[in-house]
Amino acid sequence: MPALLALAIRSVPDGFQSSLEWTEKIYGNMTVTQSFISNKDNLLAIGASIKNPMLINKKNLMVTIMDERGSSKIITVNGQNIKDGNFIKFTFEPIALAANHKFDVTFSSPDSTSNEAFEVFITKNPKPTDQNLTVNGQKKEGAIATVSFHKPANLISHSLNIYSQLISKFLGDRIFTIAYLFLIMIFLGSYFIIFSKKLN
């Protein structure tokens, strides 16, 4: 079953989300912008953790992805679908040639007021590819705790890649691997010994 499910994976994160330290508010003219350099091609989503306490904000949260080459994409998610503290994936049409290009991600919510502001989580441990966090035009320390998602180039090779990584991880703990496989062999061997005795 995991092998079949692996074929259904349509987006792969580039790394893990950094630790969540504090938040910046998004409402009215208050926007939060982050630049980052994509490590891979086929960029199709940006994920971030958003606060929306008690689901109070039912207005739209907009995420604008601005490519350094001039093109932009705007993703709108309604507050009703943003549960407090949830990790939200902002998905768009894949940008094929995204590797090594800079993108600006801007979070805004022009219709929201300060009483119902969305909040985006910031990390004090930015990734090497993160640059220039600005809050309402002012440069600040840290970075939005984002994760970029990319479309796998080939589903089958991606699935094979998952299983080759699994095997490396399994073999990485050598003592356990040897003991575990030995135990499996004992039980498997015992089963077939009893089975063959029954046939005889």
Next chain:
Amino acid sequence: MIKFLKDKQILKILILAILIRLLIAPFYFHPDIKTYNFQSSFLSKGVWNIYDYLKDNQESLPLKEEFVYFPLTYFVLGGYQIIAQPFLGSDFKNWLSDASEQATDKIGTFRYLFILKLPYLFLDVALAFLLMSYFNTNEKKKNVLTLWLLNPFSLILIYVYSNVDILAVFLATLSLILAYKQKFILAALFLGIGAGFKVYPLLLLPIVVLMIKGFKQKFLMIGVCISIFFVIILPFLKSTIFFQSALVSGLTTRMFIPSINLGFNETLILPIILFTILFFLGIFEKNKKEKLMVYCFSLLLILFATIHFHIQWLLWLMPVAVVLAVSNKNLLPYIFTLITMVFLIPLLYEDKSMTVSLFSVISATYNNLPTPFSLIQKFYNPYVLQSILHSIFVGASLIFIWKIVKEDTA
């Protein structure tokens, strides 16, 4: 038991069952196993009251959940970790306290999951032999062993969902079998100890008490059970956190939610109504001893029919369901259908850890798969679908309970 191990067919089933469990255990991850083991790890640091400790140190701890089990769970899991420490290795505590998604990517994860689930394997196999002791004929003993060890439901509940409830389930089942064999004081003892892990065994106490003749013996059994339970929780009764996180837990509060409002701040509580009906039917039951498992199964079915439940709780039902199915083969298709239905309900919850994230130890990218909830959401309201399925389950359960309670099917 040794006599049965000489039977090649039983030995083959036992070896196959253990093999399947060994192949599954390291490769499925539910976050609960990390959470309660992280919390239990403080026993090695000399912490006795885990409830107050977690609250007092919440700000500094990487995992901030409350300990929602009863004290014996903490001491047993904490004690096991101390014994297993040489096999778990030096990086185990770091893995436990890693709250990030990267934790399942660490080398050593397979080892930790395997070792942490080993006690479940022992109890699981022991349960098989325990269930065998319920029956007198060799055929039924073999059937119950096979059905318990090879049914997919308990396999998934224990090894995929890392179900620590196996501790309480083993003791509750032991108690029921002792009660069936008319050893009521021992039954009361183990029921009380089981409640020291999780409160659900206490729900079975009224049913077990029905089996006893004479009021003196009934009160003695209730007294022994409640006293044991009280002794276990006594050191923690002063702790308000213990009340909030364990005593007033998911089960004890959810049982009081389905209700009919009478006005004037009074409500009729649905599970209590149905439990009472079952209890009074039991009072007039002529064949109490042979119907013990029927009534226990019916009580647990009522519970799951009337509350919003965690999938792990379904393990409570499994030993009794297996005994019933073996006692009367005609019931097997109905029991299988009911359990399949009740299994599907929590898979529709909006919770990644119930479905796709179970594979995250294979690769973290599985976390990005859509859940059944989000897939259904594209074309229908998944909450309505959950409600429909649960409602069908309620109707089917009530009729099934009526049938097995009223008829001589044991």
